[in-house]
Amino acid sequence: MLSLRELLEAVEAVPAGVLSDKAVEWLANELSRTLGPDEGIAPHSRSLLQRLLGSPLRPRSGELPAVHRLTEEMDASYLSRWAGQIALGIQVKPERVARAVASHLLDSGFSPDFLHRWLTYRLVHSTQTYLLPELLEEAHALARTQPSRFQVLLTVQNALGLQGPPPNEWCGAPTVSKWLLTNGFDATRVRQSGGWLLTVQARDAFSAVERASETVEKLAARLLIGVGHRMRHGEHAYVEGIRQPLPLRRHRRVEVRSLERQDQLFASGPPSRVDAAFELLGQLDAPAVVAVAAGWAAIEALLVAPEDGQKSPAGDRLAALVACSFPRAELTLLASLQGKNNASPLQEQVLKCTSNHERSSLMLEAIRQAQPLPWEGPVWSHQAAVARMEGLLKDPRKKLKDVEGYAVRAFRRLYRQRNLVLHGGQTNAVALRASLRTAAPLIGAGIDRIAHAWFRHGVQPLELAVKARHRLDLLESKEPLAMLDLLE
Template identity: 35%
Template sequence: MASETSANVYDSHVRARMIDFFTLEGVPWPRRLWDVGSLLALQELLEASSWARHRVLSPAAVDWQRHQLLKVIGPDIGLGDRELRAELTSLLGQPLLHPSPAHRRLREVLEHARGGYLGRWATAGAQPEGGRPRPERLARVVAAHLLDLGYDASYLGAWIGQLARRQASVEEVLQGAVTLDAAGPSEFVVLAALTSVPEQEQAERHENWLSGREVVNWLSGNNHSTSGIRVGGGFLYRVSARDPFSAASQVRELVERMVARSSFVRGNRGGIRPASWMWVGGHPDPIPFAVRARGAGVLSLLKEGRLYQVDAELTLIDDALELAAPVSRGAVGPAVAGAWAAIESLLCHPDDPPEGERSGKAAAADRLAAIIACSWPRAELTALARRHQPRTPDALAEKIAARTTSRAKASAVAETLTAGAALVLVDRFLRDADVAAVHRMRRVLAEPKKELAAAVSVLRIAMRRLYRSRNIVLHGGSTQGPVLKAALRVAAPLVGAGLDRITHAGFVERLAPLDLAARAEVGLKLVGGETGLSVVDLLEPRP
C-alpha cells in the first residue's frame, strides 16, 4: 500500500512525472506533457515575428502569443528574479516587430537566460521543505527544457528510469539535468540501410554511400549482428546531436526526404525503401526506423463499435478523422496540416468574429482547449478507479465494483478524495505516477474553477501553437525547426483526446461539435457552483 505522506513523496512525485513525460507510448494523454519550456516559447515568439513580417502569421496572433508569454514567465524561476526578468518583462510588454531594436534585444536576452536556466531551478529544488516549487511544476519545467534542447525522449526515459530505480533524490535528478544541459551536442555516425535502391548509379555517386557488402562490413566492425541483413546499400552520415536516438532521428528525416523524392520518379515501383533498423556508432542496439506513435488516440471508435463502420452515411466527424490520421505517425508537415484541418472543420463557424482575441480560426483552438480541459478530471479519476486495488475490498472498492459506467466509477473516486480518504494503489510500476495523479485531482476537486481555468490556459496555448504551425507549414512552406516538432509532440495526444470526445458525443448523443464546445465552455463557468455541476459531468448532458 502506497503512503501519500512518506518521507520521499516529493522525490518520487518528481521522478514519476518525469517518467510520464519521457514515455511516449502507453502513457495516457492526461499524464503527458502539455507545453514547451519557456526558452523555446521565447524562441518561438522571435520566429513568429519573422513570419508575421512575411504575412504568414497575423500581427494579432503574434501579439496574443506575446501577451500569453508575459503570464508564463511570471512564475518561471529559471528566468531570474531581478535584471533578467525585468528586461524580459519590459520587452514582452511592447510589439516585437522584425526587424526592430526590441526584437534584437530579446534575442540577446534569450541567450543570457539559457546559461543558468536549469541551475536556477536546481537551486530552488534544493531548498528546505516548504520553500521548494511544487513537484508537478518542477518536473514539467525540467522535462520540457531537456526535450526542447533536442534530447530524444527514449534517451531521457532511460536516464530518469535509472535514477528512479535507485530512488535518487530531487537534488540528484536536478544535478543530472544540469549536466545534460551543459553537455552540448556530440558527433555521431549513423548508418541508414536501404532494401530498395532505384537508380542505384545515382546513389553510388553520393559521398556517404556504402554498398551492400560495405554495410555488412561496417556492422561487423562496430560489433552489430549481421544475421538476416539483406540490403542493397546504405548511407553513412555524421551528424551533431544530443544523444544516439536524436542522431538517428535526424538521419531518419533525411531518408524520409529521399523516400518522398522517389515517389515522383516516373515508373516508380515502390521507390526507395529503408531497412527496418538504423545503427549508431558506439550505441549497442539497432534503432527502429519506424516513427513511434505520438499518442493521438480516439478510443471511442472501439468503445462504440465504429471502427469498421465506414459504409454508412458519412459525417463531418468521419471526414475530420481521415484528415487527422497523419497526426499520430505521419511526417511533420502533413500531421500538422491534417490535425488543424480536422479541428477547423469541426469547431469553426461563419459567425465567428473576424477580429478580437478570439478572431477567425483561433476560436476553434479555444473551443478544443475547453473540450479537452473538461475531459481531463474524468479521465484521471476513471484511471484511478481501475488502480484502486485493496487486498480486502473496502467501501470504495465495493462502490466501484457495483457501478457499471465509467462516469459512476469516477464519481465514486471523486467522493472518496473529497472526503479526504486515501486510495490503495498497489501497482508497483504505476504507483508513484498514480499518487501524483491523486495529488492533482485533490487540487481540482478542492478548487475546480481555478484548476480547470489554469488547464484551459495551457491547452489554449498548445492548440494555438498548432494553428500557427499549420500556417507556417501551408503559407510559409516550411517544415523545419524545433518549434514545429515540439508543437506536434505536445499537440498530438491532446488533439486525439479532443477528437475522442467529439466522436463520442456525435455517436452517442448525435451532438454537433460546436454544441459540445458550448457545453464545455458553460461547464467551465458553472463547475463547483450553485448548480452542483461536478468535474465528472462537465461534458455530460444535464438530466
C-alpha cells in the first residue's frame, strides 16, 4: 500500500524534473510483479491494478485516480483478507506472512516499539490462545483505528534567547517542572531550562514522540538560521499518560564492524572515498531529510562509475554486495546463538573455530546434515533463519537473487526519496521514513564489506562490486559452500 502511494507521488514529481519517467516506469513494473504472491489483495483487484500499472501513468491522466481509489479500497481490507486466506488453509511461507503484516502495520504509522509490545502481550501474557487468523483480524482492527491525540513534552537545556514573547507551545522552566510533577514524573532528575509542550496526532506514544521530535527539529533549524541560536534538547520525551520517559535518540542500525576488526577506528592517513563514506554514514541517525541525502551520498561516493548515465546503478552494485555477504553473516550469527548453557558437540566445535569463515562453514554443514541445533532463549527467529539457509542450500543462485532484488528495491527507493528531498524540497514524502528504516542497516552491511576489502586487501569498491556481480551470476547449486566465499 505504501509503495502504491509512493508511485502516485512519484508520477506527480515527473513534470518538475524531480524524478524521471524511467524511474516511475521501473517502480510501476516492480509493483506489478510483486503483487502476484500477495494474498492481501483480491484477485480481481490485483488484475485491475496490474492493468493500470502497465499503462503510461501521467499527472491528470484517467488512470491515476483509479489507482488512488483502488489503493484505498485494498488498504481497507488488506490484513482482514490475509486472515481470511489463512483461515481457508492456503499454502504460504510463514516469513512471507510476517513481512506482509509487519510492514503494513509499520507503514500505517505504528512504531516498532509499540508493535513489539502489542504482539508480545498477545503471545506471552494474554490468557487467550490465538489462531493466526484471529491474531491477524486483531491486527486489522488495530490498523483501522484512527490516530489518537497525545500531549508530548520535550525539554530544552538552554533558554531560547528571544527578544519578543515566546510561542504558545513554549513553557518556561517552572511550568515544565509543574507539568512533569502533575503527570507523575520525577522533575528533580530532569535538567532543563524550559520545553516544548506539543499536541500531536499519532498511532501510539512512541510515534507521537517521533512526530513531536521532528517538529522541534524544524523549530530548532529556524531558530539557528533566524537568530543564530542553537537549541539543545534533552535526551527524553515525556508523554501524558505514560509514566516512563521515552528516549529521543534515533538508532537506524547502521553498523560497520570492520572498522574495529581491522583496527581502523582511530586510524589517520590520506583521505579516501571510503573515509568520506564513513563521515556520511554518521549522519544516518540525523533527521530524515539529512539522513536520506547522506545515505545516498555515501553509496554514490563509493560505487558510481565514470560512465554511468544515471546514479541508480550505484545502489544496484551495493545490493549485489549485500547479497554476497548475506550467507556468511547469517550463518555467523546462528553459530553465535548456539546454546551456551546446553553443551553439545556442535557448540564445542564452534568454540574451537578461530574465524567467522570457519564458524559459518561449520554451521552450514550442520544445517545441511539436519543436525540438532540447541538454541539459547526463544527459537522462532532462529528457526526462520535456518529455513532461509535450507533454501539457500537447495538453490543458492535463485535465493541470493531474491535477496539482491529486495536490496535493489530498498536502495532505489532511497534514491527516489533523496531526489524528492534535494530536487523537489519534499520533506514529508510518504515513503521518506520507511526508506530509511529498510535501507540504513543494508547500507551499513554493504559498506562493511567494502571497508573490509579496502583495509585488508586494498581492493577498490567498484572492483569489489564487479566481483560480486560476477560471482552471483556464476554461482552453481552443486557447490553450496561457494556462497561463503563470494567476496573473497
